[in-house]
Amino acid sequence: xxxVTMRIWRGDASGGDFEDYVIAPNExxxxxxxxxxxxxxxxxxxxxxxNCKAGKCGSCSAEVNGRPRLMCMTRMxxxxxxxxxxxxxxxxxxxxxxxxxxxxxxxxxxxxPAFLPPPxxxxxxxxxxxxxxxGQEFRKCIECFMCQDVCHVIRDHxxxxxxxxxxxxxxxxxxxxxxxxxxxxxxxxxREEMGLGFCNITKCCTEVCPEHIHITDNAIIxxxxxxxxxxxxxxxxxxRKIRRRPKKSALEAAVQPAP
Amino acid sequence: MEIGPTCHYIMGxxxxxxxxxxxxxxxxxAAGECAAGLHGANxxxxxxxxxxxxxxxxxxxxxxxxxxxxxxxxxxxMGEVEYAVxxxxxxxxxxxxxxxxxxxxxxxxxxxxxxxxxxxxREIDDAIVQLETFSERVKNLAxxxxxxxxxxxxxxxxLPAMLTVCKCVAIGARERKESRGxxxxxxxxxxDPAYGKINFAHSSDGGHWNSAIRTEExxxxxxxxxxxxxxEEAS
Numbered sequence: 001x002x003x004v005t006m007r008i009w010r011g012d013a014s015g016g017d018f019e020d021y022v023i024a025p026n027e028x029x030x031x032x033x034x035x036x037x038x039x040x041x042x043x044x045x046x047x048x049x050x051n052c053k054a055g056k057c058g059s060c061s062a063e064v065n066g067r068p069r070l071m072c073m074t075r076m077x078x079x080x081x082x083x084x085x086x087x088x089x090x091x092x093x094x095x096x097x098x099x100x101x102x103x104x105x106x107x108x109x110x111x112x113p114a115f116l117p118p119p120x121x122x123x124x125x126x127x128x129x130x131x132x133x134x135g136q137e138f139r140k141c142i143e144c145f146m147c148q149d150v151c152h153v154i155r156d157h158x159x160x161x162x163x164x165x166x167x168x169x170x171x172x173x174x175x176x177x178x179x180x181x182x183x184x185x186x187x188x189x190x191r192e193e194m195g196l197g198f199c200n201i202t203k204c205c206t207e208v209c210p211e212h213i214h215i216t217d218n219a220i221i222x223x224x225x226x227x228x229x230x231x232x233x234x235x236x237x238x239x240r241k242i243r244r245r246p247k248k249s250a251l252e253a254a255v256q257p258a259p
Numbered sequence: 260m261e262i263g264p265t266c267h268y269i270m271g272x273x274x275x276x277x278x279x280x281x282x283x284x285x286x287x288x289a290a291g292e293c294a295a296g297l298h299g300a301n302x303x304x305x306x307x308x309x310x311x312x313x314x315x316x317x318x319x320x321x322x323x324x325x326x327x328x329x330x331x332x333x334x335x336x337m338g339e340v341e342y343a344v345x346x347x348x349x350x351x352x353x354x355x356x357x358x359x360x361x362x363x364x365x366x367x368x369x370x371x372x373x374x375x376x377x378x379x380x381r382e383i384d385d386a387i388v389q390l391e392t393f394s395e396r397v398k399n400l401a402x403x404x405x406x407x408x409x410x411x412x413x414x415x416x417x418l419p420a421m422l423t424v425c426k427c428v429a430i431g432a433r434e435r436k437e438s439r440g441x442x443x444x445x446x447x448x449x450x451d452p453a454y455g456k457i458n459f460a461h462s463s464d465g466g467h468w469n470s471a472i473r474t475e476e477x478x479x480x481x482x483x484x485x486x487x488x489x490x491e492e493a494s
Contacts, residue, residue, distance in 0.1 A: 012407070040360035044411025045404025096408045 058144035147205035279321030300440020356401025
């Protein structure tokens with residue numbers, strides 16, 4: 001292939017700018033290969049996080065021509081002609097060059113109340129195969145955090161981060177909520193603390209997911225329906241009043257011990 | 260499509276006690292791919308995971324026992340620490356030295372050519388001589404930039420260890436005059452039962468990454484009777 005200009009953002013928390021590197025990609029090379037060759041030949045101090053080179057570890061997320069991509073799964077020959085811009089994920093604080101601090105996600109992960117099954121009945125738990133399969137899709141998540149990066153709720157609104165779990169964790173909440181053996185109730189928590197209502201289903205997260213998880217259709221929308229059922233359905237409300245079984249508060253649910 | 264063999268696991272590594280995973284260096288514990296001996300001459304797919312589960316636990320318990328026994332050093336030799344820090348930071352001060360990536364690439368090519376899949380005495384000897392040249396080059400590394408997330412500098416601090424591993428691999432390959440598992444000698448194509456009972460253990464008096472390496476035969480542990488009985492039961 002002919003020479004390509006790689007326009008890579010270089011800098012740290014105090015600021016930075018684009019730097020151009022001209023390089024001729026070999027046939028079949030991906031963006032991460034190019035970054036590694038630039039490190040080896042032109043910029044040995046170019047920072048980038050990576051591990052498996054196979055689209056399974058979720059480490060090399062960055063923005064290629066402004067779109068969140070796994071660098072290891074983005075072929076140079078599939079990009080449009082002209083310079084290629086490479087920037088770190090915008091939603092997270094910069095550490096250096098293409099490396100961002102994604103600890104926001106780990107803080108949100110810690111807040112997810114654990115799976116809590118009922119005591120084991122004699123003969124063990126039993127589940128329908130359909131129930132087993134429903135959660136499998138969400139288990140494909142590799143935590144590349146590109147759905148979090150692209151989500152406009154936090155991408156352009158730093159102040160929303162304190163009360164918005166983001167698509168990655170909505171699939172986790174959905175998986176737990178749909179689990180027939182789980183007894184924790186997280187519906188108030190996702191509505192009141194995790195900002196489920198901020199999502200206006202633009203499906204950007206689904207679009208960038210490298211594992212093709214139907215984040216919006218299979219997780220966020222069903223989760224919204226459950227929350228709405230719990231809080232706004234007048235018949236369900238009346239039923240709760242009559243049976244005198246108030247829902248466990250989100251706070252209570254959050255302090256349930258792990259099994 | 261090009262297809263080629265590649266190194267994806269190192270069967271050799273830090274020599275440890277099987278029960279505690281303690282190395283000969285006091286306070287050092289190793290488990291997993293960086294430890295040696297568990298997988299014999301060729302690790303089978305999937306066995307790494309059970310290695311990690313079993314020996315990771317033993318390493319944790321071994322290290323905890325070591326701390327509780329009160330043998331752990333309570334103070335450091337600050338001279339050694341300062342020396343190590345200086346050595347790590349020296350590449351920043353050199354303006355005319357070599358790019359670590361160039362050395363790594365040449366080292367890969369040299370080892371792939373001379374101590375690769377199929378080995379012979381002449382090529383291994385050649386590699387051992389050439390590794391000395393690499394040691395000289397590594398002493399003249401230069402890196403730029405800062406210390407945060409600097410892959411060039413990370414490589415610069417890795418290269419001495421890479422050289423040590425290369426030397427141990429090459430010396431072991433030279434001493435093992437047979438073919439077994441992942442080690443194939445063109446000049447000794449058959450497995451020799453006598454070599455099946457030993458490993459080659461390398462050591463040095465320390466002080467510096469480039470200290471001379473001593474190699475000696477280290478007998479393999481006998482399989483305990485209760486495990487032998489299990490194996491016979493299974494067969």
